[in-house]
Amino acid sequence: xxxxxxxxxxxxxxxxxxxxxxxxxxxxxxxxxxxxxxxxxxxxxxxxxxxxxxxxxxxxxxxxxxxxxxxxxxxxxxxxxxxxxxxxxxxxxxxxxxxxxxxxxxxxx
Amino acid sequence: xxxxxxxxxxxxxxxxxxxxxxxxxxxxxxxxxxxxxxxxxxxxxxxxxxxxxxxxxxxxxxxxxxxxxxxxxxxxxxxxxxxxxxxxxxxxxxxxxxxxxxxxxxxxxxxxxxxxxxxxxxxxxxxxxxxxxxxxxxxxxxxxxxxxxxxxxxxxxxxxxxxxxxxxxxxxxxxxxxxxxxxx
Numbered sequence: 001x002x003x004x005x006x007x008x009x010x011x012x013x014x015x016x017x018x019x020x021x022x023x024x025x026x027x028x029x030x031x032x033x034x035x036x037x038x039x040x041x042x043x044x045x046x047x048x049x050x051x052x053x054x055x056x057x058x059x060x061x062x063x064x065x066x067x068x069x070x071x072x073x074x075x076x077x078x079x080x081x082x083x084x085x086x087x088x089x090x091x092x093x094x095x096x097x098x099x100x101x102x103x104x105x106x107x108x109x
Numbered sequence: 110x111x112x113x114x115x116x117x118x119x120x121x122x123x124x125x126x127x128x129x130x131x132x133x134x135x136x137x138x139x140x141x142x143x144x145x146x147x148x149x150x151x152x153x154x155x156x157x158x159x160x161x162x163x164x165x166x167x168x169x170x171x172x173x174x175x176x177x178x179x180x181x182x183x184x185x186x187x188x189x190x191x192x193x194x195x196x197x198x199x200x201x202x203x204x205x206x207x208x209x210x211x212x213x214x215x216x217x218x219x220x221x222x223x224x225x226x227x228x229x230x231x232x233x234x235x236x237x238x239x240x241x242x243x244x245x246x247x248x249x250x251x252x253x254x255x256x257x258x259x260x261x262x263x264x265x266x267x268x269x270x271x272x273x274x275x276x277x278x279x280x281x282x283x284x285x286x287x288x289x290x291x292x293x
Contacts, residue, residue, distance in 0.1 A: 038127070045131065049138035056142040060149035060292070065156055080166050084267045087173030091269055094225055098267045101228055101277055105265040 149292045154284040158262030162282040165218055168198035169278060170268035177271060179233075185222065191237030194220070202238055214239040215285035217259075223277040231279070242283040259285040 084102065088095060169175060178197065179189055195202070202214045217238035221231035236243075246261035264280045 042131065046134065049134065053138060053141050053145065056146045060146045063146075063149050064152040079163050080264050080266050083166060083170050083173060087170070087267045087269055090173050091273060091275060094275065097225060098275070098277060101223075102265045102267065105263050105279075 150290055152256070152260075152290040154260035154286055154290050155262070157286075158260050158282045158284045159264075161216065161218065161284065162262050162264040162280045164200065165198065165220060165280050165282065166264060166266055166278070168194070169220065169280075170266060173268055175268045175270050175276060175278075179222075180270060183272060183274075185233040189235065191218075191235045194235055195237045200237075215242075217242040217283040217285075219243065219281040221279040221281075223279065225275055225277070228277065232276075238283070239285065242285050243281075246281065246283060256291050257287050259283050259287065 084098075169179070178186070180186055181188075200216075202216045204215070217236070217240060219234065219236040222233040223230075224232050242259040245259040248255065248258055260283070262282045262284075264282075266278050266280070267275070268278060269275055
Protein backbone atom coordinates (compact mmCIF):
# COMPACT_ATOMS: atom_id res chain seq x y z
CA UNK A 1 0.00 0.00 0.00
CA UNK A 2 2.86 2.29 0.92
CA UNK A 3 4.60 1.36 -2.28
CA UNK A 4 1.53 2.13 -4.25
CA UNK A 5 1.28 5.55 -2.62
CA UNK A 6 4.95 6.22 -3.49
CA UNK A 7 4.40 5.22 -7.06
CA UNK A 8 1.40 7.47 -7.39
CA UNK A 9 3.29 10.43 -5.92
CA UNK A 10 6.17 9.79 -8.32
CA UNK A 11 3.82 9.74 -11.29
CA UNK A 12 2.19 12.97 -10.08
CA UNK A 13 5.62 14.65 -9.89
CA UNK A 14 6.55 13.39 -13.30
CA UNK A 15 3.34 14.71 -14.78
CA UNK A 16 3.91 18.10 -13.13
CA UNK A 17 7.25 18.55 -14.96
CA UNK A 18 7.19 21.32 -17.64
CA UNK A 19 7.20 19.82 -21.06
CA UNK A 20 8.04 22.28 -23.92
CA UNK A 21 5.11 22.80 -26.30
CA UNK A 22 5.64 21.05 -29.59
CA UNK A 23 4.76 23.57 -32.26
CA UNK A 24 5.37 21.09 -35.03
CA UNK A 25 3.87 17.85 -34.03
CA UNK A 26 5.00 14.93 -36.12
CA UNK A 27 1.63 14.46 -37.80
CA UNK A 28 1.59 18.12 -39.04
CA UNK A 29 5.14 18.27 -40.44
CA UNK A 30 4.06 16.79 -43.76
CA UNK A 31 1.31 19.39 -44.17
CA UNK A 32 3.68 22.30 -43.42
CA UNK A 33 6.22 20.97 -45.91
CA UNK A 34 3.58 20.75 -48.56
CA UNK A 35 2.33 24.29 -47.86
CA UNK A 36 5.86 25.73 -48.09
CA UNK A 37 6.27 23.94 -51.45
CA UNK A 38 3.08 25.61 -52.73
CA UNK A 39 4.12 29.05 -51.44
CA UNK A 40 7.55 28.73 -53.11
CA UNK A 41 5.91 27.50 -56.32
CA UNK A 42 3.57 30.52 -56.30
CA UNK A 43 6.47 32.92 -55.76
CA UNK A 44 8.42 31.28 -58.62
CA UNK A 45 5.34 31.62 -60.84
CA UNK A 46 4.94 35.32 -59.98
CA UNK A 47 8.67 35.91 -60.59
CA UNK A 48 8.47 34.21 -64.01
CA UNK A 49 5.39 36.29 -64.91
CA UNK A 50 7.16 39.52 -63.91
CA UNK A 51 10.23 38.55 -66.01
CA UNK A 52 7.99 37.88 -69.03
CA UNK A 53 6.12 41.17 -68.59
CA UNK A 54 9.43 43.08 -68.42
CA UNK A 55 10.64 41.20 -71.52
CA UNK A 56 7.49 42.17 -73.44
CA UNK A 57 7.97 45.81 -72.35
CA UNK A 58 11.58 45.69 -73.59
CA UNK A 59 10.53 44.08 -76.88
CA UNK A 60 7.78 46.64 -77.42
CA UNK A 61 10.36 49.44 -77.20
CA UNK A 62 12.28 48.12 -80.18
CA UNK A 63 9.28 47.85 -82.48
CA UNK A 64 10.85 49.81 -85.30
CA UNK A 65 10.70 48.87 -88.94
CA UNK A 66 14.10 49.43 -90.45
CA UNK A 67 15.35 48.72 -93.91
CA UNK A 68 18.91 49.26 -94.90
CA UNK A 69 18.35 49.75 -98.61
CA UNK A 70 22.05 50.30 -99.28
CA UNK A 71 23.03 47.07 -97.55
CA UNK A 72 20.53 45.13 -99.65
CA UNK A 73 21.28 46.99 -102.86
CA UNK A 74 22.06 43.70 -104.65
CA UNK A 75 18.58 42.25 -104.19
CA UNK A 76 16.48 45.41 -103.92
CA UNK A 77 16.71 48.65 -105.82
CA UNK A 78 18.51 51.65 -104.31
CA UNK A 79 16.87 54.18 -106.58
CA UNK A 80 18.92 57.18 -105.48
CA UNK A 81 22.22 55.37 -106.01
CA UNK A 82 20.92 54.20 -109.38
CA UNK A 83 20.34 57.82 -110.36
CA UNK A 84 23.95 58.67 -109.47
CA UNK A 85 25.21 55.71 -111.52
CA UNK A 86 23.18 56.87 -114.51
CA UNK A 87 24.68 60.35 -114.12
CA UNK A 88 28.19 58.80 -114.05
CA UNK A 89 27.45 57.19 -117.38
CA UNK A 90 26.95 60.69 -118.78
CA UNK A 91 29.96 62.26 -117.10
CA UNK A 92 32.29 60.65 -114.59
CA UNK A 93 34.70 63.58 -114.27
CA UNK A 94 35.74 64.10 -110.61
CA UNK A 95 34.12 60.78 -109.75
CA UNK A 96 36.28 60.25 -106.65
CA UNK A 97 35.43 63.69 -105.28
CA UNK A 98 31.72 63.15 -105.91
CA UNK A 99 31.82 59.68 -104.39
CA UNK A 100 33.56 60.99 -101.29
CA UNK A 101 30.92 63.69 -100.83
CA UNK A 102 28.08 61.21 -101.31
CA UNK A 103 29.61 58.78 -98.82
CA UNK A 104 29.41 61.47 -96.14
CA UNK A 105 25.60 61.34 -96.14
CA UNK A 106 23.88 60.67 -92.87
CA UNK A 107 25.89 63.27 -90.99
CA UNK A 108 22.81 65.46 -90.62
CA UNK A 109 23.69 68.94 -89.44
CA UNK B 110 -15.23 10.86 -37.91
CA UNK B 111 -17.68 13.56 -38.95
CA UNK B 112 -15.19 16.28 -37.94
CA UNK B 113 -12.49 14.76 -40.14
CA UNK B 114 -14.76 14.80 -43.19
CA UNK B 115 -15.56 18.50 -42.63
CA UNK B 116 -11.85 19.39 -42.44
CA UNK B 117 -11.16 17.62 -45.70
CA UNK B 118 -13.92 19.56 -47.42
CA UNK B 119 -12.46 22.85 -46.13
CA UNK B 120 -8.99 21.98 -47.43
CA UNK B 121 -10.45 21.20 -50.84
CA UNK B 122 -12.26 24.55 -50.90
CA UNK B 123 -9.08 26.44 -50.00
CA UNK B 124 -7.19 24.57 -52.71
CA UNK B 125 -9.90 25.45 -55.24
CA UNK B 126 -9.66 29.14 -54.33
CA UNK B 127 -5.86 28.90 -54.61
CA UNK B 128 -6.12 27.39 -58.08
CA UNK B 129 -8.49 30.17 -59.17
CA UNK B 130 -6.06 32.77 -57.86
CA UNK B 131 -3.19 31.13 -59.76
CA UNK B 132 -5.32 30.89 -62.91
CA UNK B 133 -6.23 34.59 -62.62
CA UNK B 134 -2.57 35.48 -62.08
CA UNK B 135 -1.46 33.60 -65.20
CA UNK B 136 -4.33 34.94 -67.30
CA UNK B 137 -3.66 38.48 -66.07
CA UNK B 138 0.06 38.10 -66.80
CA UNK B 139 -0.59 36.89 -70.35
CA UNK B 140 -3.06 39.73 -70.90
CA UNK B 141 -0.53 42.28 -69.59
CA UNK B 142 2.20 40.92 -71.88
CA UNK B 143 0.00 40.95 -74.99
CA UNK B 144 -1.41 44.37 -74.14
CA UNK B 145 1.99 45.95 -73.55
CA UNK B 146 3.47 44.52 -76.76
CA UNK B 147 0.58 45.17 -79.13
CA UNK B 148 -0.41 48.58 -77.76
CA UNK B 149 3.01 49.93 -78.81
CA UNK B 150 2.90 51.14 -82.42
CA UNK B 151 5.52 50.27 -85.00
CA UNK B 152 7.80 53.20 -85.80
CA UNK B 153 7.75 53.40 -89.60
CA UNK B 154 9.01 56.97 -89.90
CA UNK B 155 12.48 55.85 -90.98
CA UNK B 156 11.09 54.03 -94.00
CA UNK B 157 8.59 56.82 -94.66
CA UNK B 158 11.44 59.36 -94.69
CA UNK B 159 13.43 57.25 -97.16
CA UNK B 160 10.45 56.87 -99.48
CA UNK B 161 9.79 60.61 -99.18
CA UNK B 162 13.41 61.42 -100.11
CA UNK B 163 13.31 58.99 -103.03
CA UNK B 164 10.11 60.57 -104.30
CA UNK B 165 11.79 63.99 -104.19
CA UNK B 166 14.93 62.65 -105.90
CA UNK B 167 12.77 61.11 -108.59
CA UNK B 168 11.20 64.50 -109.20
CA UNK B 169 14.55 66.32 -109.40
CA UNK B 170 16.64 64.00 -111.53
CA UNK B 171 15.59 61.76 -114.36
CA UNK B 172 18.11 59.72 -116.35
CA UNK B 173 20.86 61.61 -114.49
CA UNK B 174 19.66 65.02 -115.71
CA UNK B 175 18.18 67.67 -113.43
CA UNK B 176 14.68 68.80 -114.37
CA UNK B 177 14.85 71.86 -116.58
CA UNK B 178 12.22 73.69 -114.51
CA UNK B 179 14.93 74.37 -111.92
CA UNK B 180 16.89 76.49 -114.38
CA UNK B 181 16.42 79.79 -116.11
CA UNK B 182 19.03 79.72 -118.79
CA UNK B 183 22.28 78.60 -117.18
CA UNK B 184 21.41 79.71 -113.64
CA UNK B 185 18.89 78.43 -111.13
CA UNK B 186 15.40 79.82 -111.45
CA UNK B 187 14.89 81.65 -108.15
CA UNK B 188 11.14 81.66 -108.69
CA UNK B 189 11.13 77.88 -108.25
CA UNK B 190 10.17 77.81 -104.59
CA UNK B 191 9.48 74.89 -102.33
CA UNK B 192 5.71 75.32 -102.68
CA UNK B 193 5.96 75.23 -106.47
CA UNK B 194 8.17 72.16 -106.34
CA UNK B 195 5.75 70.42 -103.96
CA UNK B 196 2.90 71.10 -106.38
CA UNK B 197 4.95 69.98 -109.36
CA UNK B 198 5.84 66.70 -107.65
CA UNK B 199 2.27 66.12 -106.44
CA UNK B 200 3.38 65.89 -102.83
CA UNK B 201 0.56 66.19 -100.31
CA UNK B 202 1.39 67.04 -96.71
CA UNK B 203 -2.19 67.29 -95.48
CA UNK B 204 -2.60 63.73 -94.40
CA UNK B 205 -2.97 64.10 -90.64
CA UNK B 206 -5.52 65.69 -88.34
CA UNK B 207 -5.77 69.46 -88.66
CA UNK B 208 -6.06 69.38 -92.44
CA UNK B 209 -4.92 72.68 -93.93
CA UNK B 210 -3.34 73.93 -90.71
CA UNK B 211 0.32 74.67 -91.54
CA UNK B 212 1.49 74.16 -87.96
CA UNK B 213 0.00 70.64 -88.04
CA UNK B 214 1.96 69.52 -91.10
CA UNK B 215 4.06 66.49 -90.18
CA UNK B 216 6.54 66.69 -93.05
CA UNK B 217 9.45 68.86 -94.08
CA UNK B 218 12.04 68.64 -96.84
CA UNK B 219 15.02 70.67 -97.94
CA UNK B 220 16.85 70.23 -101.25
CA UNK B 221 20.30 71.76 -101.65
CA UNK B 222 22.31 71.97 -104.84
CA UNK B 223 26.12 72.10 -104.58
CA UNK B 224 28.68 72.66 -107.28
CA UNK B 225 32.05 70.92 -107.27
CA UNK B 226 33.73 74.30 -106.78
CA UNK B 227 32.28 74.69 -103.29
CA UNK B 228 30.96 71.63 -101.48
CA UNK B 229 30.46 73.42 -98.17
CA UNK B 230 27.98 76.08 -99.24
CA UNK B 231 24.81 75.26 -101.16
CA UNK B 232 24.49 77.03 -104.49
CA UNK B 233 20.72 76.88 -104.38
CA UNK B 234 18.21 75.60 -101.87
CA UNK B 235 14.47 74.99 -101.68
CA UNK B 236 12.32 73.77 -98.82
CA UNK B 237 8.69 73.19 -97.92
CA UNK B 238 6.58 71.78 -95.11
CA UNK B 239 6.68 72.47 -91.40
CA UNK B 240 10.07 74.11 -90.82
CA UNK B 241 9.78 73.56 -87.05
CA UNK B 242 10.71 69.90 -87.58
CA UNK B 243 14.10 70.72 -89.10
CA UNK B 244 15.65 71.68 -85.77
CA UNK B 245 15.04 68.12 -84.48
CA UNK B 246 17.63 66.84 -86.96
CA UNK B 247 20.42 68.55 -85.00
CA UNK B 248 19.72 66.43 -81.92
CA UNK B 249 21.94 63.39 -81.62
CA UNK B 250 20.59 59.84 -81.76
CA UNK B 251 21.82 58.89 -78.30
CA UNK B 252 19.84 61.65 -76.58
CA UNK B 253 17.12 60.52 -74.14
CA UNK B 254 14.00 61.61 -76.01
CA UNK B 255 15.31 60.92 -79.51
CA UNK B 256 12.44 58.60 -80.45
CA UNK B 257 9.88 61.31 -79.66
CA UNK B 258 11.55 63.70 -82.11
CA UNK B 259 10.96 63.94 -85.83
CA UNK B 260 12.92 61.40 -87.87
CA UNK B 261 15.34 62.81 -90.42
CA UNK B 262 16.67 61.10 -93.51
CA UNK B 263 19.48 62.47 -95.63
CA UNK B 264 20.13 61.33 -99.18
CA UNK B 265 22.80 62.54 -101.57
CA UNK B 266 22.97 62.14 -105.30
CA UNK B 267 24.84 63.35 -108.31
CA UNK B 268 23.23 64.76 -111.45
CA UNK B 269 23.95 67.10 -114.33
CA UNK B 270 22.02 69.88 -115.95
CA UNK B 271 21.18 70.05 -119.65
CA UNK B 272 24.45 71.90 -120.29
CA UNK B 273 26.50 69.10 -118.72
CA UNK B 274 27.38 71.02 -115.54
CA UNK B 275 27.85 68.74 -112.56
CA UNK B 276 25.72 69.19 -109.42
CA UNK B 277 25.64 67.40 -106.13
CA UNK B 278 22.22 67.28 -104.51
CA UNK B 279 21.48 66.84 -100.83
CA UNK B 280 17.92 65.91 -99.84
CA UNK B 281 16.82 66.17 -96.24
CA UNK B 282 13.43 64.66 -95.50
CA UNK B 283 11.82 64.96 -92.09
CA UNK B 284 8.80 63.06 -90.78
CA UNK B 285 7.14 64.14 -87.52
CA UNK B 286 4.16 61.90 -86.65
CA UNK B 287 5.57 60.96 -83.25
CA UNK B 288 2.04 60.70 -81.81
CA UNK B 289 1.20 57.84 -84.17
CA UNK B 290 4.57 56.09 -84.21
CA UNK B 291 5.78 56.38 -80.64
CA UNK B 292 3.90 55.32 -77.50
CA UNK B 293 3.29 58.34 -75.27
